[in-house]
Amino acid sequence: MSARITFFALFFTLCVTLMAQVFYFSRTQALTPQMLTCKEAFSTLVGLPDLALVSETHYVRHRSVSDVFSYFGDSPELLEYFPSTFVYHYAPNTQPSRMERDF
Amino acid sequence: MIFKINFLLLDYAIRSLMRRFNKNFFIFLILSVLIFLLASVLMIADAIKLELNSTLKTLPQITLQRFIAGKQSDVPIERVEALLDIEGIRSMTPRLWGYYYFKPAGVNFSVVGIDAYEEQYSSTLSKVVQKFDIKLLEKENGMIVGEGVKKVLSENYYADFFNFITPDGKWKRVQIAGIFHSDLALESNDLIILPKKLAYAILGMDESKATDIVVHVANVKEIPTIVQKITTRYPDMRAITQDDIRISYQNIFDYKSGFFLALFTVCAFAFFIIVYDKTSGLSSEEKREIGILKAVGWSSEHILKEKFYESFILSLSAFLLSISCALFYVYALQAPLLRNIFMGYSELKPAFLLPFSFNFSMVVLLFLLSVPIYIAATLIPSWRTSTLDADEVMR
Numbered sequence: 001m002s003a004r005i006t007f008f009a010l011f012f013t014l015c016v017t018l019m020a021q022v023f024y025f026s027r028t029q030a031l032t033p034q035m036l037t038c039k040e041a042f043s044t045l046v047g048l049p050d051l052a053l054v055s056e057t058h059y060v061r062h063r064s065v066s067d068v069f070s071y072f073g074d075s076p077e078l079l080e081y082f083p084s085t086f087v088y089h090y091a092p093n094t095q096p097s098r099m100e101r102d103f
Numbered sequence: 104m105i106f107k108i109n110f111l112l113l114d115y116a117i118r119s120l121m122r123r124f125n126k127n128f129f130i131f132l133i134l135s136v137l138i139f140l141l142a143s144v145l146m147i148a149d150a151i152k153l154e155l156n157s158t159l160k161t162l163p164q165i166t167l168q169r170f171i172a173g174k175q176s177d178v179p180i181e182r183v184e185a186l187l188d189i190e191g192i193r194s195m196t197p198r199l200w201g202y203y204y205f206k207p208a209g210v211n212f213s214v215v216g217i218d219a220y221e222e223q224y225s226s227t228l229s230k231v232v233q234k235f236d237i238k239l240l241e242k243e244n245g246m247i248v249g250e251g252v253k254k255v256l257s258e259n260y261y262a263d264f265f266n267f268i269t270p271d272g273k274w275k276r277v278q279i280a281g282i283f284h285s286d287l288a289l290e291s292n293d294l295i296i297l298p299k300k301l302a303y304a305i306l307g308m309d310e311s312k313a314t315d316i317v318v319h320v321a322n323v324k325e326i327p328t329i330v331q332k333i334t335t336r337y338p339d340m341r342a343i344t345q346d347d348i349r350i351s352y353q354n355i356f357d358y359k360s361g362f363f364l365a366l367f368t369v370c371a372f373a374f375f376i377i378v379y380d381k382t383s384g385l386s387s388e389e390k391r392e393i394g395i396l397k398a399v400g401w402s403s404e405h406i407l408k409e410k411f412y413e414s415f416i417l418s419l420s421a422f423l424l425s426i427s428c429a430l431f432y433v434y435a436l437q438a439p440l441l442r443n444i445f446m447g448y449s450e451l452k453p454a455f456l457l458p459f460s461f462n463f464s465m466v467v468l469l470f471l472l473s474v475p476i477y478i479a480a481t482l483i484p485s486w487r488t489s490t491l492d493a494d495e496v497m498r
Contacts, residue, residue: 003117004110007416014423021427022461025434029459035286036157042231042287043158045296046215047166047198047317049348051155052249052292054447055211058202061293062213064351065166065315065343067175 109408116412127417133374134421135428138473141367142429145465147438148356150457151445154289155352159345164326165318166198166343167333177312182337186316189332191325197313199299201306203267208255210451214295216302228281231291235281240298245280251292251451253282270307277301285454292453318342356445371472375480390488397493403486410485411478418477422470434459 031039049064059070120127169178183195199216225237232247239245246265248256256265256279267275283291303310320329330342393406432438437457446452 003121004114007113007117011420011423014420014427018423018427018430021430021434025430025459026461029434029456031153031157031458038231038284038286039158039290040161041227042283042290043161045217045227045231046290046294047163048200048213048215049162049351051151051289052213052251052294052451052453053151053289053445055213055293055449055451056447057211060447061202061211063355064348065168067168067170067341070175 112405112409113412116409116416119409120413120416130378131417131421134418134473134477135425137367137370137374138422138425138469139429139432141364142426142465142469143433143438143441144444145364145462145469146429146433146460147442147445147457149460149462149465150433151289152352152356153458153460155355158290159349159352162345162348163317164320164323164345165330165333167316167318168341168343169315169337169339170341171339177308177314178316178340180311180313182340183313183316186318186333186336189329189336191320191322191329193319193321195319196317198315198317199302199306199308200314201302201308203295203305205255205259207259208450210255210449211293212252212295212451213293214297214302214305216297216299216306218299231284231287232281233284237280239278239280244276244301245278245298246301247281247283247296248279249283249291249294249453250285250288251453252295253279255451267305269304275301275305288453288455292455293451368472371476375476378477379480379484393485393488394493397489403489406489407482407486410482410489414478414481415474418474422473426466426469433457 048062050062052061054060057070059066167178168175170176178197180197183197186192187195201214203212203214204210205212225240228237228240228247229235235247236245240247256262264276264278267277269275277297283294297305300310302308308314318329318333320326326344326346330344333342334340396406397403432441434457442457
């Protein structure tokens with residue numbers, strides 16, 4: 001009986017902690033309407049896509065406006081040129097200049 | 104058949120778990136770490152995706168780039184006039200931007216030229232910039248920089264101005280007129296905004312050319328037709344629509360988080376195989392336990408139910424604990440170490456808070472990948488043993 005109670009108490013505590021965290025973080029760390037307005041105003045002003053998480057080269061900094069040939073400006077044979085190209089690679093745009101990609 | 108909880112069996116299962124505490128705690132720990140790692144990576148990716156998608160609808164509907172010999176090159180501004188007669192186009196704006204390499208710090212700044220005098224810009228600027236001096240921008244020798252740029256410049260003793268070196272080797276002294284709001288660190292960290300004339304001089308571009316052209320259309324349904332008309336008229340131009348950027352944003356972390364998911368799947372299956380292997384070769388003590396239980400009158404169903412409770416308690420607790428720890432690690436501690444996976448190695452790292460985003464489908468996916476598979480990996484071998492005769496097991 002006591003084992004069961006301990007188990008249910010632990011289980012209940014875990015569930016409550018989880019929900020409390022979701023509630024707390026959604027209140028304190030979610031994007032507020034003011035922040036969104038600020039971001040939208042900025043995006044309208046600059047008009048450039050992507051985030052400044054990586055800035056080594058242009059095909060990772062503004063990858064959404066990059067193309068398959070962007071790599072060639074830096075090095076024609078090294079696709080994984082920067083550590084960040086492991087995460088970010090050129091965008092799969094519908095019009096990759098005028099060459100069909102098969103790779 | 105309605106599933107009813109047998110509390111006595113539940114008691115027995117909890118005590119059974121405690122009897123073999125060391126072994127069960129080890130399994131619990133490994134399972135928790137596996138789920139925690141994957142949940143953290145997926146949560147970071149989700150938070151960054153939320154940040155990206157928040158500005159998607161304000162991005163240009165069509166961006167036109169020019170390609171010569173496979174390389175992107177500048178677009179002649181007269182093409183704006185030439186294309187304006189295409190029906191459906193509301194406005195076209197030539198845009199000037201590029202990268203400036205700052206050698207002492209080894210970082211690239213993104214330089215964007217704007218028409219500083221235009222009133223719509225000044226009202227927007229006052230919204231997004233802290234400590235803003237419009238007079239400096241109006242005089243065409245001021246710039247607005249991101250927090251990261253400001254930090255790098257300060258480290259290199261440029262407190263309130265910066266000397267750009269133009270491609271012809273001249274110095275261009277530009278005052279810092281403002282710093283972007285810290286809420287915009289993710290978008291503006293490496294950004295420098297300058298009046299267009301200055302930007303042309305710094306980037307060394309011809310004033311009759313632009314980096315690309317931004318097109319706004321009256322009806323979004325006409326975008327594909329307009330793109331087709333533009334590319335037919337100028338086959339050297341490539342159009343990137345808002346939809347392309349949306350697709351680009353959607354798949355931005357698929358590679359990375361997919362890689363982690365693949366790693367997790369491999370690790371998880373290796374773990375489950377070990378669990379399966381261990382439970383299928385039940386120890387003589389465990390076999391004897393099942394034998395005694397059968398001898399005192401337990402049926403196979405009871406034994407399976409008890410084993411189900413055991414594995415369910417263990418895996419569900421591990422799952423809940425790891426999701427809870429992942430939430431704390433990602434949002435309270437801001438994911439130290441793991442967030443570096445998503446950042447470059449450049450000096451110009453933005454200081455930003457991961458915005459909260461709770462993806463329910465991701466949690467369900469993690470649940471399905473862990474709890475039912477663990478239960479199956481323990482139930483199947485127990486079922487095999489429980490179908491044997493009591494005397495055969497105990498012999």
